[in-house]
Amino acid sequence: MSVKILDAKGLxxxxxxxxxxxxxxxxxxGDLLEVHATDPGSVADFxxxxxxxxxxxxxxxxxxxxxxxxxxxxxxxxxx
Amino acid sequence: xNAEHTITVERLIExxxxxxxxxxxxxxxxxxxxxxxxxGRHPIETLHIPYxxxxxxxxxxxxxxxxxxxxLVLCAKGGSSAFVAEMLREAGINAKNVEGGMIAYGDYLQxxxxxxxxxxxxxxxxxxxxxxxxxxxxxxxxxxxxAVVVDPSRHVCEYERIIERLGxxxxxxxxxxxxxxxxxxxxxLARLSGASYFVAxxxxxxxxxxxxxxxxxxxxxxxxxxxxxxxxxxxxxPGHTPGSTSFLVGRRHLLTGDTxxxxxxxxxxxxxxxxxWGRALYHTLHERxxxxxxxxxxxxxxxxxxxxxxxxxxxxxxxxxxxxxxxxLQLRSEEEFVEAMKSALSAPPETYTRIIEANLxxxxxxxxxxxxxxxxxxxxAASRH
Numbered sequence: 001m002s003v004k005i006l007d008a009k010g011l012x013x014x015x016x017x018x019x020x021x022x023x024x025x026x027x028x029x030g031d032l033l034e035v036h037a038t039d040p041g042s043v044a045d046f047x048x049x050x051x052x053x054x055x056x057x058x059x060x061x062x063x064x065x066x067x068x069x070x071x072x073x074x075x076x077x078x079x080x
Numbered sequence: 081x082n083a084e085h086t087i088t089v090e091r092l093i094e095x096x097x098x099x100x101x102x103x104x105x106x107x108x109x110x111x112x113x114x115x116x117x118x119x120g121r122h123p124i125e126t127l128h129i130p131y132x133x134x135x136x137x138x139x140x141x142x143x144x145x146x147x148x149x150x151x152l153v154l155c156a157k158g159g160s161s162a163f164v165a166e167m168l169r170e171a172g173i174n175a176k177n178v179e180g181g182m183i184a185y186g187d188y189l190q191x192x193x194x195x196x197x198x199x200x201x202x203x204x205x206x207x208x209x210x211x212x213x214x215x216x217x218x219x220x221x222x223x224x225x226x227a228v229v230v231d232p233s234r235h236v237c238e239y240e241r242i243i244e245r246l247g248x249x250x251x252x253x254x255x256x257x258x259x260x261x262x263x264x265x266x267x268x269l270a271r272l273s274g275a276s277y278f279v280a281x282x283x284x285x286x287x288x289x290x291x292x293x294x295x296x297x298x299x300x301x302x303x304x305x306x307x308x309x310x311x312x313x314x315x316x317x318p319g320h321t322p323g324s325t326s327f328l329v330g331r332r333h334l335l336t337g338d339t340x341x342x343x344x345x346x347x348x349x350x351x352x353x354x355x356x357w358g359r360a361l362y363h364t365l366h367e368r369x370x371x372x373x374x375x376x377x378x379x380x381x382x383x384x385x386x387x388x389x390x391x392x393x394x395x396x397x398x399x400x401x402x403x404x405x406x407x408x409l410q411l412r413s414e415e416e417f418v419e420a421m422k423s424a425l426s427a428p429p430e431t432y433t434r435i436i437e438a439n440l441x442x443x444x445x446x447x448x449x450x451x452x453x454x455x456x457x458x459x460x461a462a463s464r465h
Contacts (some may be wrong), residue, residue, distance in 0.1 A: 014160040017132045040452075041112075041156060048109040051130035 008037040009072065017049050020077060024056045027079040035075040038046045038057065038066070046075040052054050053079050087152055087176045089184045093212055095152075095395075096120025102150040105175075107131035107164050108182070112156060116456045118185055119212070119386045127391060129158035134167060141171040151175040156182050160214065183451050186213035189238050192393040194379065200330050204303065204310045207242060208379065208394055209233075215383045215458050217395055220246070221329055225305025228252045230335050232265040232329060232380050234450060239269055255279035255439075256337025256381055257321040258287075260350045260432040261458040263450055264439045280323025289442025294325065317368055319361025320346030320460070323454075333377045334399070338460045339364060341380040342388045342397035345408050347462040349425050350432060358418040365409060365458050374400025382460045408462065424462055 006023055007018035016037045024033050025062075035046070038072035043061060062075040095102055097120050104126040113128050127144065131433040134140050135305045144151060151173055155161035158181040168175035186388035194206040204223040211217070211233055219230040220242055224271055227248040232239050233409075242252055255266045258279060270277035276292035294300065296316040305308045313328040320338040338346035348357035364374075375397040383395045390396065404411050409415040409424065433454040437443035438453075445453060 010354060012157065012159045013155070014163045016134050016165075020138050021135055044109045045130075045132055048130050049136065052133055053136050056394055 001032070002027070003032040003034065007038060008042075009066070010038055012039055012043055013045060017045060020046075020056065020075075021049075021053075024077055024079050029079050030047065031079045031080070033070050033077045037073045037075065038070055039075065040071070042073050042075065046077075050077065053061045053080075085169065085176055086162075087267075088179055089188045089213075090190070091152075092118065092152060092185075093120060093188070094192065096124050098367075102152055102463055103145060103149050104128060105129065105144060105153045105161075105164070105168075106154060107134070107155045107161050110337070112182075116213075120155065121386050121389055128201075129172045131155060132354075134164050135460070138167060141168055143171070144172045144175075146169060146171070148174065154178040154181055158184065182213070182455075183232070183239050185210075186451070186454060188212060189218075189233065189235060190393075191205070191242055194333070194377075194394050194396065194418055195428045196330075197332070200332070204330065205394065206329060206333060206379070207246075208396075209238070210389070210395065211262075214262060214294075214454065216458070217327055217379070217383065218379050219335055219379065221302065221310070222246045222248045223303030223308075223310035224225075224250060225454065226251045226304065226306075228254065228300070228302060228312060229269060230254045231256055231259070231337065232269050233319055234263040234265040236265040236269045236272060236290065238364065240272070242424070245338045248357075249273065250275040251302070252292075253277045254294065254327065256326065256335065257324040258283040258439050259381075260436050260439075261382075261460055262454050263435060263445060265449055267441065278325075280321075280325050281322045284436070284440045285321035286440050286442050288443075304321075315368060317364045319348050319357055319364045321351060322357065322360065326375075333373060333379055334372065334376040335379050335381075337381045338368075339380075340369060340378055340402060340406075340409075340428075341406055342378065342383060342395060342402065342405055346460055347425055348421055350428055350436075354422055354425070355418055358421040359414055361421075362411075362414045363416040369399070371421070372399060374398065376401070378402060381399065382458050384457075384461050421462060426459075428459055431457070 057078045060079045064072045066072040085360040106128045153161040153165040162177040165175040165177040167270045207220040209218045253270040278294045285299045294314045298314045300312040315326040317326040317339045349363045378397045
Protein backbone atom coordinates (compact mmCIF):
# COMPACT_ATOMS: atom_id res chain seq x y z
CA MET A 1 0.00 0.00 0.00
CA SER A 2 1.34 3.41 -0.90
CA VAL A 3 0.38 6.89 0.23
CA LYS A 4 0.70 9.72 -2.24
CA ILE A 5 0.20 13.43 -1.71
CA LEU A 6 -1.40 15.58 -4.40
CA ASP A 7 -0.74 19.29 -4.02
CA ALA A 8 -3.88 21.02 -5.29
CA LYS A 9 -3.32 24.22 -3.30
CA GLY A 10 -4.37 27.36 -5.15
CA LEU A 11 -6.33 25.36 -7.72
CA UNK A 12 -9.95 26.23 -8.31
CA UNK A 13 -12.68 23.76 -9.16
CA UNK A 14 -12.86 21.57 -11.20
CA UNK A 15 -9.06 21.05 -11.15
CA UNK A 16 -8.59 19.36 -7.72
CA UNK A 17 -11.08 16.61 -8.63
CA UNK A 18 -9.81 16.23 -12.22
CA UNK A 19 -6.24 15.78 -10.95
CA UNK A 20 -7.33 13.50 -8.09
CA UNK A 21 -9.24 11.23 -10.47
CA UNK A 22 -6.23 10.96 -12.79
CA UNK A 23 -3.99 9.96 -9.85
CA UNK A 24 -6.40 7.57 -8.14
CA UNK A 25 -7.30 5.73 -11.36
CA UNK A 26 -3.59 4.91 -11.80
CA UNK A 27 -3.23 3.54 -8.24
CA UNK A 28 -3.79 0.02 -6.91
CA UNK A 29 -6.73 -0.95 -4.67
CA GLY A 30 -6.01 0.03 -1.05
CA ASP A 31 -3.56 2.81 -1.99
CA LEU A 32 -4.18 6.20 -0.39
CA LEU A 33 -4.15 9.64 -1.98
CA GLU A 34 -4.04 12.77 0.16
CA VAL A 35 -5.32 15.80 -1.74
CA HIS A 36 -4.21 19.14 -0.26
CA ALA A 37 -6.56 21.92 -1.46
CA THR A 38 -7.23 25.54 -0.47
CA ASP A 39 -10.68 25.89 -2.01
CA PRO A 40 -13.27 25.56 0.80
CA GLY A 41 -15.78 24.36 -1.82
CA SER A 42 -13.64 21.23 -2.24
CA VAL A 43 -14.98 19.76 1.03
CA ALA A 44 -18.54 19.19 -0.23
CA ASP A 45 -17.34 18.40 -3.76
CA PHE A 46 -15.02 15.56 -2.66
CA UNK A 47 -17.86 14.15 -0.54
CA UNK A 48 -20.20 14.29 -3.52
CA UNK A 49 -17.71 12.85 -5.98
CA UNK A 50 -16.72 9.92 -3.74
CA UNK A 51 -20.38 8.89 -3.46
CA UNK A 52 -20.58 8.08 -7.17
CA UNK A 53 -16.94 7.37 -7.98
CA UNK A 54 -16.05 3.84 -9.01
CA UNK A 55 -12.39 4.26 -7.98
CA UNK A 56 -12.23 6.82 -5.15
CA UNK A 57 -13.54 6.26 -1.64
CA UNK A 58 -13.35 9.09 0.92
CA UNK A 59 -11.58 7.92 4.10
CA UNK A 60 -11.07 11.19 5.92
CA UNK A 61 -11.29 14.97 5.65
CA UNK A 62 -9.42 17.37 7.89
CA UNK A 63 -8.01 20.87 7.88
CA UNK A 64 -4.52 22.14 8.64
CA UNK A 65 -3.05 25.60 8.76
CA UNK A 66 -0.75 26.19 5.78
CA UNK A 67 2.63 27.91 5.90
CA UNK A 68 1.00 31.18 4.77
CA UNK A 69 -1.67 30.90 7.47
CA UNK A 70 -4.35 29.86 4.98
CA UNK A 71 -6.51 26.84 5.72
CA UNK A 72 -5.54 23.69 3.83
CA UNK A 73 -8.37 21.21 3.25
CA UNK A 74 -7.05 17.65 3.21
CA UNK A 75 -9.09 14.92 1.57
CA UNK A 76 -7.86 11.36 2.09
CA UNK A 77 -8.99 9.06 -0.71
CA UNK A 78 -8.63 5.30 -0.92
CA UNK A 79 -8.39 3.54 -4.27
CA UNK A 80 -11.33 1.14 -4.37
CA UNK B 81 -12.34 32.22 -23.56
CA ASN B 82 -14.32 32.50 -26.77
CA ALA B 83 -17.10 35.07 -26.22
CA GLU B 84 -19.53 32.91 -28.20
CA HIS B 85 -19.06 30.22 -25.61
CA THR B 86 -20.07 32.33 -22.62
CA ILE B 87 -23.12 34.24 -21.43
CA THR B 88 -23.39 36.91 -18.73
CA VAL B 89 -25.81 36.56 -15.80
CA GLU B 90 -27.49 39.74 -17.06
CA ARG B 91 -28.33 38.01 -20.34
CA LEU B 92 -29.29 34.78 -18.54
CA ILE B 93 -31.83 36.69 -16.41
CA GLU B 94 -33.18 38.53 -19.49
CA UNK B 95 -33.68 35.21 -21.28
CA UNK B 96 -35.33 33.63 -18.24
CA UNK B 97 -37.69 36.61 -17.79
CA UNK B 98 -38.63 36.46 -21.48
CA UNK B 99 -39.36 32.68 -21.31
CA UNK B 100 -36.73 32.13 -24.01
CA UNK B 101 -36.22 28.44 -24.77
CA UNK B 102 -33.05 27.24 -23.09
CA UNK B 103 -31.99 24.56 -20.67
CA UNK B 104 -30.09 25.51 -17.52
CA UNK B 105 -27.59 22.86 -16.49
CA UNK B 106 -26.59 23.45 -12.87
CA UNK B 107 -23.37 21.56 -12.07
CA UNK B 108 -22.93 22.52 -8.39
CA UNK B 109 -23.00 19.92 -5.61
CA UNK B 110 -26.34 18.84 -4.10
CA UNK B 111 -26.18 21.09 -1.02
CA UNK B 112 -25.33 24.24 -2.95
CA UNK B 113 -28.05 23.49 -5.47
CA UNK B 114 -30.65 22.85 -2.76
CA UNK B 115 -29.79 26.06 -0.93
CA UNK B 116 -29.88 28.63 -3.73
CA UNK B 117 -31.03 28.64 -7.35
CA UNK B 118 -31.27 31.06 -10.26
CA UNK B 119 -34.81 32.36 -10.57
CA GLY B 120 -36.47 34.02 -13.51
CA ARG B 121 -39.92 35.57 -13.59
CA HIS B 122 -41.02 32.35 -15.23
CA PRO B 123 -39.94 28.83 -14.24
CA ILE B 124 -36.57 27.85 -15.72
CA GLU B 125 -36.19 24.33 -17.10
CA THR B 126 -33.23 23.07 -15.11
CA LEU B 127 -31.16 19.92 -15.11
CA HIS B 128 -28.91 19.29 -12.11
CA ILE B 129 -25.85 17.09 -12.58
CA PRO B 130 -22.79 17.91 -10.41
CA TYR B 131 -19.61 18.61 -12.42
CA UNK B 132 -17.72 15.84 -10.59
CA UNK B 133 -20.19 13.32 -12.03
CA UNK B 134 -19.04 14.45 -15.50
CA UNK B 135 -15.40 14.09 -14.38
CA UNK B 136 -16.15 10.57 -13.17
CA UNK B 137 -18.25 9.55 -16.14
CA UNK B 138 -17.80 11.65 -19.31
CA UNK B 139 -20.52 9.58 -21.04
CA UNK B 140 -23.05 11.48 -18.87
CA UNK B 141 -23.12 14.15 -21.59
CA UNK B 142 -25.67 11.90 -23.30
CA UNK B 143 -28.10 12.76 -20.48
CA UNK B 144 -28.14 16.37 -21.66
CA UNK B 145 -30.74 16.89 -24.41
CA UNK B 146 -29.02 17.68 -27.70
CA UNK B 147 -31.93 19.40 -29.44
CA UNK B 148 -31.30 22.87 -30.81
CA UNK B 149 -31.94 24.66 -27.53
CA UNK B 150 -29.04 26.41 -25.92
CA UNK B 151 -27.70 24.73 -22.80
CA LEU B 152 -26.46 27.28 -20.26
CA VAL B 153 -24.08 25.74 -17.76
CA LEU B 154 -23.84 27.19 -14.27
CA CYS B 155 -21.69 26.52 -11.19
CA ALA B 156 -20.59 28.41 -8.08
CA LYS B 157 -17.86 30.55 -9.62
CA GLY B 158 -17.78 29.71 -13.33
CA GLY B 159 -14.79 27.35 -13.47
CA SER B 160 -16.42 23.94 -13.35
CA SER B 161 -19.25 25.06 -15.62
CA ALA B 162 -16.71 26.19 -18.25
CA PHE B 163 -15.20 22.69 -18.10
CA VAL B 164 -18.60 20.97 -18.50
CA ALA B 165 -19.70 23.37 -21.27
CA GLU B 166 -16.54 22.50 -23.18
CA MET B 167 -17.28 18.77 -22.79
CA LEU B 168 -20.82 19.31 -24.09
CA ARG B 169 -19.64 21.33 -27.10
CA GLU B 170 -17.24 18.53 -27.98
CA ALA B 171 -20.28 16.25 -27.99
CA GLY B 172 -22.00 18.60 -30.44
CA ILE B 173 -24.28 20.33 -27.91
CA ASN B 174 -24.84 24.09 -28.15
CA ALA B 175 -23.55 24.89 -24.66
CA LYS B 176 -22.47 28.16 -23.07
CA ASN B 177 -20.84 28.87 -19.75
CA VAL B 178 -22.53 31.34 -17.38
CA GLU B 179 -19.65 33.68 -16.57
CA GLY B 180 -18.86 34.05 -12.88
CA GLY B 181 -21.53 31.53 -11.81
CA MET B 182 -23.62 32.07 -8.70
CA ILE B 183 -21.17 34.65 -7.35
CA ALA B 184 -21.88 36.84 -10.39
CA TYR B 185 -25.61 36.09 -10.05
CA GLY B 186 -25.55 37.25 -6.43
CA ASP B 187 -23.68 40.44 -7.37
CA TYR B 188 -25.72 41.51 -10.41
CA LEU B 189 -27.87 44.63 -10.12
CA GLN B 190 -30.71 45.05 -12.62
CA UNK B 191 -31.69 48.73 -13.07
CA UNK B 192 -35.42 49.33 -13.57
CA UNK B 193 -37.07 52.75 -13.84
CA UNK B 194 -40.05 53.28 -11.54
CA UNK B 195 -43.01 54.78 -13.47
CA UNK B 196 -44.21 58.11 -12.08
CA UNK B 197 -47.34 60.19 -12.66
CA UNK B 198 -46.98 62.84 -15.38
CA UNK B 199 -46.66 65.76 -12.94
CA UNK B 200 -43.78 64.04 -11.14
CA UNK B 201 -42.15 62.33 -14.14
CA UNK B 202 -40.95 65.62 -15.61
CA UNK B 203 -39.40 66.71 -12.31
CA UNK B 204 -37.47 63.67 -11.09
CA UNK B 205 -36.81 59.99 -11.62
CA UNK B 206 -36.52 56.94 -9.37
CA UNK B 207 -34.43 53.95 -10.40
CA UNK B 208 -34.83 50.67 -8.58
CA UNK B 209 -31.72 48.52 -8.66
CA UNK B 210 -32.83 44.95 -8.24
CA UNK B 211 -30.19 42.57 -6.94
CA UNK B 212 -31.96 39.56 -8.40
CA UNK B 213 -29.85 36.86 -6.80
CA UNK B 214 -30.57 38.07 -3.28
CA UNK B 215 -33.89 39.88 -3.56
CA UNK B 216 -32.32 43.17 -2.40
CA UNK B 217 -33.57 46.49 -3.73
CA UNK B 218 -31.72 49.79 -3.69
CA UNK B 219 -32.63 53.14 -5.19
CA UNK B 220 -31.23 56.09 -7.09
CA UNK B 221 -33.36 59.23 -7.03
CA UNK B 222 -32.40 62.08 -9.35
CA UNK B 223 -33.72 65.63 -9.57
CA UNK B 224 -31.78 68.06 -11.76
CA UNK B 225 -28.13 67.16 -11.43
CA UNK B 226 -28.43 65.95 -7.83
CA ALA B 227 -28.96 62.37 -6.79
CA VAL B 228 -29.63 60.47 -3.59
CA VAL B 229 -28.78 56.79 -3.24
CA VAL B 230 -30.74 54.64 -0.77
CA ASP B 231 -29.58 51.25 0.55
CA PRO B 232 -26.71 50.71 -1.90
CA SER B 233 -25.07 47.29 -1.97
CA ARG B 234 -21.29 46.97 -1.80
CA HIS B 235 -20.96 47.18 -5.61
CA VAL B 236 -20.41 50.93 -5.44
CA CYS B 237 -19.12 51.32 -9.02
CA GLU B 238 -22.51 50.20 -10.32
CA TYR B 239 -24.10 53.21 -8.63
CA GLU B 240 -21.38 55.56 -9.86
CA ARG B 241 -21.97 54.27 -13.40
CA ILE B 242 -25.74 54.81 -13.37
CA ILE B 243 -25.42 58.24 -11.80
CA GLU B 244 -22.86 59.29 -14.39
CA ARG B 245 -25.23 58.10 -17.10
CA LEU B 246 -28.00 60.22 -15.55
CA GLY B 247 -25.70 63.25 -15.64
CA UNK B 248 -25.92 63.74 -11.89
CA UNK B 249 -23.75 63.70 -8.78
CA UNK B 250 -24.50 62.05 -5.46
CA UNK B 251 -25.33 64.50 -2.68
CA UNK B 252 -26.64 62.13 0.01
CA UNK B 253 -26.41 58.42 0.71
CA UNK B 254 -28.98 56.84 3.04
CA UNK B 255 -29.28 53.44 4.60
CA UNK B 256 -32.83 52.81 5.84
CA UNK B 257 -31.28 50.72 8.63
CA UNK B 258 -28.22 48.67 9.53
CA UNK B 259 -28.71 45.70 7.22
CA UNK B 260 -28.21 42.13 8.44
CA UNK B 261 -28.41 40.21 5.17
CA UNK B 262 -26.00 42.11 2.94
CA UNK B 263 -23.03 44.40 3.21
CA UNK B 264 -23.84 48.06 2.76
CA UNK B 265 -21.96 50.12 0.18
CA UNK B 266 -23.30 53.30 1.82
CA UNK B 267 -20.24 54.56 3.72
CA UNK B 268 -17.87 53.82 0.84
CA LEU B 269 -20.13 55.33 -1.83
CA ALA B 270 -20.51 58.47 0.31
CA ARG B 271 -16.75 58.71 0.79
CA LEU B 272 -15.98 58.22 -2.91
CA SER B 273 -18.55 60.78 -4.04
CA GLY B 274 -17.95 63.33 -1.28
CA ALA B 275 -21.59 63.01 -0.20
CA SER B 276 -22.85 62.76 3.36
CA TYR B 277 -23.97 59.42 4.78
CA PHE B 278 -26.92 58.61 6.99
CA VAL B 279 -27.99 55.60 8.95
CA ALA B 280 -29.83 56.00 12.27
CA UNK B 281 -27.33 55.90 15.15
CA UNK B 282 -30.00 54.19 17.25
CA UNK B 283 -29.36 51.08 15.14
CA UNK B 284 -26.10 50.47 16.90
CA UNK B 285 -24.20 52.12 19.71
CA UNK B 286 -20.97 50.89 18.14
CA UNK B 287 -21.49 52.61 14.78
CA UNK B 288 -18.06 53.62 13.49
CA UNK B 289 -19.19 55.77 10.55
CA UNK B 290 -19.62 59.53 10.57
CA UNK B 291 -23.25 60.27 9.86
CA UNK B 292 -25.18 63.42 9.00
CA UNK B 293 -28.42 63.15 10.96
CA UNK B 294 -31.78 63.04 9.17
CA UNK B 295 -34.53 63.82 11.68
CA UNK B 296 -38.13 62.71 11.65
CA UNK B 297 -40.21 65.12 9.58
CA UNK B 298 -37.16 66.79 8.02
CA UNK B 299 -37.41 67.52 4.29
CA UNK B 300 -34.36 66.98 2.17
CA UNK B 301 -34.42 69.14 -0.95
CA UNK B 302 -32.97 67.76 -4.12
CA UNK B 303 -32.33 69.65 -7.36
CA UNK B 304 -31.48 73.07 -5.96
CA UNK B 305 -29.81 73.87 -9.29
CA UNK B 306 -32.92 72.93 -11.22
CA UNK B 307 -36.11 74.79 -12.11
CA UNK B 308 -38.13 72.56 -9.80
CA UNK B 309 -37.02 70.74 -6.70
CA UNK B 310 -37.95 67.48 -5.02
CA UNK B 311 -38.71 67.04 -1.33
CA UNK B 312 -37.74 63.79 0.36
CA UNK B 313 -39.37 63.57 3.77
CA UNK B 314 -37.71 61.59 6.55
CA UNK B 315 -40.00 59.31 8.60
CA UNK B 316 -38.83 57.34 11.62
CA UNK B 317 -40.40 53.88 11.31
CA PRO B 318 -38.86 51.76 14.10
CA GLY B 319 -39.56 48.03 14.42
CA HIS B 320 -37.49 45.93 12.04
CA THR B 321 -34.64 47.76 13.79
CA PRO B 322 -34.94 50.60 16.35
CA GLY B 323 -33.50 53.11 13.88
CA SER B 324 -35.40 52.02 10.76
CA THR B 325 -36.13 55.08 8.66
CA SER B 326 -38.43 55.51 5.67
CA PHE B 327 -38.24 58.19 2.99
CA LEU B 328 -41.27 59.73 1.26
CA VAL B 329 -40.15 60.80 -2.20
CA GLY B 330 -42.42 63.44 -3.69
CA ARG B 331 -46.07 62.87 -2.80
CA ARG B 332 -46.55 59.18 -3.38
CA HIS B 333 -43.45 57.00 -3.20
CA LEU B 334 -42.37 55.66 0.17
CA LEU B 335 -39.04 53.87 0.49
CA THR B 336 -39.75 51.65 3.48
CA GLY B 337 -36.55 49.65 3.88
CA ASP B 338 -37.53 46.44 5.68
CA THR B 339 -40.53 47.92 7.53
CA UNK B 340 -43.17 46.81 5.07
CA UNK B 341 -42.74 44.80 1.88
CA UNK B 342 -45.04 44.19 -1.07
CA UNK B 343 -46.16 40.84 0.37
CA UNK B 344 -45.22 40.99 4.05
CA UNK B 345 -43.48 42.87 6.82
CA UNK B 346 -39.94 42.99 8.18
CA UNK B 347 -38.92 40.59 10.92
CA UNK B 348 -38.44 42.38 14.26
CA UNK B 349 -36.23 39.72 15.86
CA UNK B 350 -32.77 40.35 14.45
CA UNK B 351 -31.80 42.38 17.53
CA UNK B 352 -32.71 39.56 19.89
CA UNK B 353 -35.56 41.39 21.63
CA UNK B 354 -38.55 40.45 19.52
CA UNK B 355 -41.08 41.72 22.09
CA UNK B 356 -39.72 45.28 22.27
CA TRP B 357 -38.99 45.61 18.56
CA GLY B 358 -42.27 43.87 17.71
CA ARG B 359 -44.25 46.43 19.76
CA ALA B 360 -42.40 49.25 18.00
CA LEU B 361 -43.17 47.66 14.62
CA TYR B 362 -46.85 47.34 15.52
CA HIS B 363 -47.09 51.04 16.30
CA THR B 364 -45.15 51.99 13.16
CA LEU B 365 -47.41 49.89 10.94
CA HIS B 366 -50.68 51.06 12.46
CA GLU B 367 -49.98 54.62 13.50
CA ARG B 368 -47.16 55.99 11.34
CA UNK B 369 -48.00 54.16 8.12
CA UNK B 370 -51.68 54.10 9.09
CA UNK B 371 -51.75 57.87 8.67
CA UNK B 372 -50.70 57.63 5.02
CA UNK B 373 -53.26 57.52 2.18
CA UNK B 374 -54.08 54.25 0.39
CA UNK B 375 -52.51 55.34 -2.90
CA UNK B 376 -48.98 55.63 -1.53
CA UNK B 377 -46.62 53.38 -3.50
CA UNK B 378 -44.38 51.21 -1.31
CA UNK B 379 -40.83 50.71 -2.59
CA UNK B 380 -39.22 48.21 -0.20
CA UNK B 381 -35.59 47.15 0.31
CA UNK B 382 -36.30 43.45 -0.28
CA UNK B 383 -38.64 40.90 -1.75
CA UNK B 384 -38.94 37.20 -0.99
CA UNK B 385 -40.26 35.81 -4.24
CA UNK B 386 -39.89 36.67 -7.92
CA UNK B 387 -43.69 36.75 -8.19
CA UNK B 388 -43.44 40.13 -6.43
CA UNK B 389 -41.77 41.59 -9.52
CA UNK B 390 -44.48 43.29 -11.60
CA UNK B 391 -44.80 42.96 -15.37
CA UNK B 392 -42.99 46.28 -15.78
CA UNK B 393 -40.05 44.83 -13.82
CA UNK B 394 -40.58 46.97 -10.72
CA UNK B 395 -41.10 45.59 -7.21
CA UNK B 396 -43.70 47.95 -5.76
CA UNK B 397 -47.09 47.79 -4.11
CA UNK B 398 -49.92 50.19 -3.36
CA UNK B 399 -50.31 50.69 0.39
CA UNK B 400 -54.10 50.20 0.39
CA UNK B 401 -53.75 46.81 -1.27
CA UNK B 402 -50.88 45.76 0.99
CA UNK B 403 -53.01 46.66 4.05
CA UNK B 404 -55.76 44.37 2.79
CA UNK B 405 -53.53 41.49 1.66
CA UNK B 406 -50.88 41.04 4.35
CA UNK B 407 -52.25 38.96 7.28
CA UNK B 408 -49.95 40.56 9.89
CA LEU B 409 -51.51 43.92 9.09
CA GLN B 410 -54.94 42.54 10.03
CA LEU B 411 -53.90 41.91 13.64
CA ARG B 412 -55.56 44.57 15.76
CA SER B 413 -53.85 44.21 19.11
CA GLU B 414 -50.26 44.76 20.06
CA GLU B 415 -50.10 41.51 22.07
CA GLU B 416 -51.57 39.41 19.29
CA PHE B 417 -49.08 40.93 16.87
CA VAL B 418 -46.06 40.29 19.13
CA GLU B 419 -47.17 36.68 19.72
CA ALA B 420 -47.56 36.17 15.97
CA MET B 421 -44.06 37.55 15.44
CA LYS B 422 -42.60 35.26 18.11
CA SER B 423 -44.17 32.12 16.69
CA ALA B 424 -43.59 32.81 13.00
CA LEU B 425 -39.87 33.29 12.99
CA SER B 426 -37.14 30.84 12.19
CA ALA B 427 -33.54 31.40 13.26
CA PRO B 428 -31.78 33.90 10.98
CA PRO B 429 -28.69 32.75 9.06
CA GLU B 430 -25.55 32.58 11.22
CA THR B 431 -23.71 35.07 9.05
CA TYR B 432 -26.15 37.87 9.94
CA THR B 433 -24.34 38.86 13.14
CA ARG B 434 -21.07 39.27 11.20
CA ILE B 435 -22.76 41.28 8.45
CA ILE B 436 -24.31 43.62 11.05
CA GLU B 437 -20.86 44.17 12.60
CA ALA B 438 -19.34 44.86 9.18
CA ASN B 439 -22.10 47.38 8.43
CA LEU B 440 -21.52 49.10 11.78
CA UNK B 441 -17.85 49.33 10.84
CA UNK B 442 -16.54 47.18 13.69
CA UNK B 443 -15.55 44.26 11.43
CA UNK B 444 -13.92 44.19 8.02
CA UNK B 445 -14.63 41.65 5.30
CA UNK B 446 -12.27 40.91 2.42
CA UNK B 447 -13.80 40.29 -1.01
CA UNK B 448 -13.90 36.52 -0.55
CA UNK B 449 -15.57 36.76 2.88
CA UNK B 450 -18.05 39.33 1.54
CA UNK B 451 -19.22 36.89 -1.14
CA UNK B 452 -19.30 34.00 1.30
CA UNK B 453 -21.33 35.84 3.98
CA UNK B 454 -23.82 37.13 1.44
CA UNK B 455 -24.53 33.76 -0.24
CA UNK B 456 -28.20 32.99 -0.73
CA UNK B 457 -31.41 34.96 -0.70
CA UNK B 458 -32.28 37.44 2.02
CA UNK B 459 -34.39 36.29 4.97
CA UNK B 460 -35.53 39.68 6.21
CA ALA B 461 -39.28 39.16 6.07
CA ALA B 462 -41.39 37.99 9.00
CA SER B 463 -43.57 36.12 6.58
CA ARG B 464 -43.63 34.60 3.14
CA HIS B 465 -46.89 34.33 1.28
